[in-house]
Amino acid sequence: MAENQPIHIEALNPDCCNQWLYQQDACLTCAMCASVCPVAGVDNYDPRKMVRMVSLGMVDQVVQSRWPWICTMCGKCEQSCPMGIDISDLTRKIRSLREGKHVPGILSKGLAAALETGNNLSLPKEDFIFILEDVGDEVAEEPGLEGFTVPIDKKGARILTTIHNKLVNTHTEDLKPWWRIFHAAGEDWTIASDNWEGTTWGYFTGDDEAMKVMAGRIVENMRRLEIDTLLWPE
Amino acid sequence: MDLATYHDPCNYGRKAEKWFGYGYFNEPRWIMDQCLENWVDLHPNRLHQTCCGGGGGTLTTGYNDERIFYGRRKMDQIRATGARMLILPCHSCHGQINAIKKTYEMDDLVVKYLWELVADCLIF
Numbered sequence: 463m464a465e466n467q468p469i470h471i472e473a474l475n476p477d478c479c480n481q482w483l484y485q486q487d488a489c490l491t492c493a494m495c496a497s498v499c500p501v502a503g504v505d506n507y508d509p510r511k512m513v514r515m516v517s518l519g520m521v522d523q524v525v526q527s528r529w530p531w532i533c534t535m536c537g538k539c540e541q542s543c544p545m546g547i548d549i550s551d552l553t554r555k556i557r558s559l560r561e562g563k564h565v566p567g568i569l570s571k572g573l574a575a576a577l578e579t580g581n582n583l584s585l586p587k588e589d590f591i592f593i594l595e596d597v598g599d600e601v602a603e604e605p606g607l608e609g610f611t612v613p614i615d616k617k618g619a620r621i622l623t624t625i626h627n628k629l630v631n632t633h634t635e636d637l638k639p640w641w642r643i644f645h646a647a648g649e650d651w652t653i654a655s656d657n658w659e660g661t662t663w664g665y666f667t668g669d670d671e672a673m674k675v676m677a678g679r680i681v682e683n684m685r686r687l688e689i690d691t692l693l694w695p696e
Numbered sequence: 697m698d699l700a701t702y703h704d705p706c707n708y709g710r711k712a713e714k715w716f717g718y719g720y721f722n723e724p725r726w727i728m729d730q731c732l733e734n735w736v737d738l739h740p741n742r743l744h745q746t747c748c749g750g751g752g753g754t755l756t757t758g759y760n761d762e763r764i765f766y767g768r769r770k771m772d773q774i775r776a777t778g779a780r781m782l783i784l785p786c787h788s789c790h791g792q793i794n795a796i797k798k799t800y801e802m803d804d805l806v807v808k809y810l811w812e813l814v815a816d817c818l819i820f
Contacts, residue, residue: 536710537706550711628787663753666752
């Protein structure tokens with residue numbers, strides 16, 4: 463964090479980071495947010511400091527810091543804010559001001575893969591179907607679940623459910639509980655073989671357009687399969 | 697039966713309340729009541745619950761020391777109940793608490809999805 467830099471009033475951009483103009487300027491500096499934040503103190507971060515820096519036009523410094531990425535946007539700060547400042551929304555907007563290649567970890571890569579292929583893993587359709595059927599066969603071997611199969615692309619089913627990519631990657635066992643429930647309930651459900659991804663990493667990177675694309679694809683699946691109820695556990 | 701407890705994920709609770717005017721606080725507790733004879737709430741809970749530290753993409757950023765540190769309050773809350781099993785309905789919270797429980801010497805804590813608890817109660 464650069465210190466002792468002069469603040470140029472003309473460079474202030476009060477509507478840079480929020481849904482309503484000048485909201486960071488409503489900060490009373492009471493530090494309720496800093497008091498409740500579970501990660502305050504790490505890297506000298508606290509939500510009040512971030513709000514104040516945005517208010518003072520020091521946006522670039524906040525964007526370059528790790529602060530918005532060690533914050534989980536849990537919303538505890540804004541819940542305690544007597545002025546109703548949307549602090550986690552501010553964090554998300556600041557995240558969006560980072561160039562993709564400088565976003566930490568795998569978020570940008572996963573999101574790019576999702577936009578290009580329909581899922582964060584770039585998992586090909588035939589592999590996805592193979593995994594579902596393989597796990598489905600295991601479920602069918604359980605007592606009382608004989609004959610169980612995974613309905614894929616079933617037109618007119620009652621429920622469409624999305625899939626978290628980790629469930630067809632490292633956590634396939636975690637596919638099973640929902641399937642057991644569906645079976646016991648006699649539910650009419652299905653999974654789409656394309657654009658099945660339930661996570662939307664645009665939420666994490668502050669990319670609203672990407673979120674719209676991901677959500678739009680799920681809606682398109684519902685239209686295509688003529689389904690009016692969505693189970694979206696992610 | 698061992699004592700269980702329930703964690704309110706930020707996005708289904710506090711944030712849903714803010715964005716959509718409705719937080720899912722009662723529904724999971726109704727399900728807990730149907731499935732378990734012996735469970736208690738964490739404190740604080742519902743709107744005032746503490747984040748586990750695994751949300752917002754923090755499981756993927758590589759800032760792992762910070763994420764593990766973040767989770768200390770959640771683990772303290774769970775420890776204070778004496779519960780042996782934690783139920784939650786969120787993929788990120790599930791991943792985070794399983795990933796950090798060893799650090800907080802709570803290796804034996806069983807972490808289950810809410811729907812996993814329901815499936816476990818089914819008799820076929």
